[in-house]
Amino acid sequence: MPRPRGSVLTASVLTASVLALAGCGTSTDASGSASGGEPVTVANCGSDVTFPSAPERVVMLKSAAVPYLHDLGVLDRVVARAGLxxxxxxxxxxxxELDAIPELTSDTDTSGHLQIxxxxxxxxRPDLVLGEVDNLSRSSLEAVDVPLLEEPALCETGGSEPGFDDVWSQLALYGEVFDRPDEAAAATADLQERLAAVEAxxxxxxxxxxxVLYPTVGGGTTYAYGTGSMAHPQLEAAGLENVFGDVDERVFEVTLEELLGRDPDVVVLLHTDGDPAAVEEALVGLPGAERLTAVREGEVMTQLFNFTEPxxxxxxxxxxxxxARFGA
Incomplete structure (x- = not known):
């Protein structure tokens, strides 16, 4: 069964959620606090990551952490960024704030993966790297005493089915690492209020x-998102039924024949960069795609990847x- 969607918490429960950190489906252990001069240890992607003090020199290799750091008021601690x-x-x-951060590179391979x-x-000289990339692993950075944090949904170790409560947990984790628990609690309360308004x-x-699909522009593979992705609870919160709700993977290849067999009423297309019209054409231009209900009735929308995942x-x-696009 899918995990229930997040709901608005009472102030006392919210405070508890900020203190009880979680990373990658496991509880987060914190010993001491950065403000008290004691190290803080958090669990992330199956590893314990220790910070002697709140990070001051952060290198960001993925965009997913940006809204968290902005909400906590610590984006100015990022000394360099790479990627899109x-x-x-x-x-x-x-x-x-982003424009003030020096860019190392935005080079990606044909799959959109950062090359650095x-x-x-x-x-x-980072005291924290945010985001693991194919040619720069956690272990290689640990070898030179540089800690890394990854978004839990992108951990190779996997975890439980994601939901909006993972947003609250990750805000809490960053709040603890950067010694900004009050800012994390305030940001969480605001997001929960917005979620509750949508649900109502x-x-x-x-x-x-x-x-929810990720088509390859220019021809090639189309990917779909199952219950292991944030796409699933997002569709549920929008009052829509995921046609791939019986698939427990995060993302997987899908053929047009299978899409036709499941025939969704609406389709959300994800992409990382480029012209949204080209992304839509990557689906609707497939031979036989006009037989899809969503395509035939014009119920297709395109949005950038991080608006869904992670x-x-x-x-x-x-x-x-x-x-807003498909109606409440």
Missing amino acids: YPSEYYDEQTLA SKEVVVAQ AVGEPSGRTAA PSPLSVDGLEAIV
């Missing part, structure tokens, strides 16, 4: 089915966009 940071994700204040060397990252507007499930404050933005 589409402006559509951020408000003017966040964009200004260990030497370039270590040269920044949606009411009962609409009865319509949906699929769980983050942007997942609430993405939910609001889906409800």
Whole structure:
């Protein structure tokens, strides 16, 4: 069964959630606090990560952490960034903060994966790296005493089915690591209020089915998202039934024939960069795609990847966009 969606907490429960940190489906252990001069240890992707004090020199290799750091008021501690940071994700204040951060590289391979060397990252003298990439692993950074944190949903070790409560947990974790628990609690309360407003507007499930897909622009593989992804609880919160709700994987290849067999009423297309029209054409241009109900009735929307995956404050933005597009 899918995990229940997050709901608005009472102040006392919210405070408890900030103190009881969780990472990658496991509880987070904290010993002491950065403000008290004691090290803080958190669990992340099956590893214990210790911080002698709150990080002051952060290198960011993925965009998923940006809204967390902005909400905590610590984005100015990022001394360098790499990868893609589409402006559509951020408000003017966040964009200004990002523009002030030096860019190391935005080079990616054909799959959209960042390409950066260990030497370039270590040269920044980071006391924290955010985001693991294919050619720069946690173990290689640990060898030079540089800690790494990854978004739990992107951990190779996997975990329980994601939900909006993972956003609250990750806010709490960052709040503990950066010694900003009060800011984490305030940001969580605001996001929970917005989620509750969407749930109230949606009411009962609409009865319509949906699929969240990642098509390859220019031809090639189409990917779909199952219950192991944030797409599933996001569709549930929007009152839509995931046609791949019987698949417990996060993401997997899917053929047009299988899509036709499941025939979603609406489709959400994810992409990391580029022209949304080209992303939509990657689906609707497939031979036979016109037989899909969503394509035939024009019920297809495109949005940037982080508005759904991994769980983050942007997942609430993405939910609001889906409800605005397909109706509450």
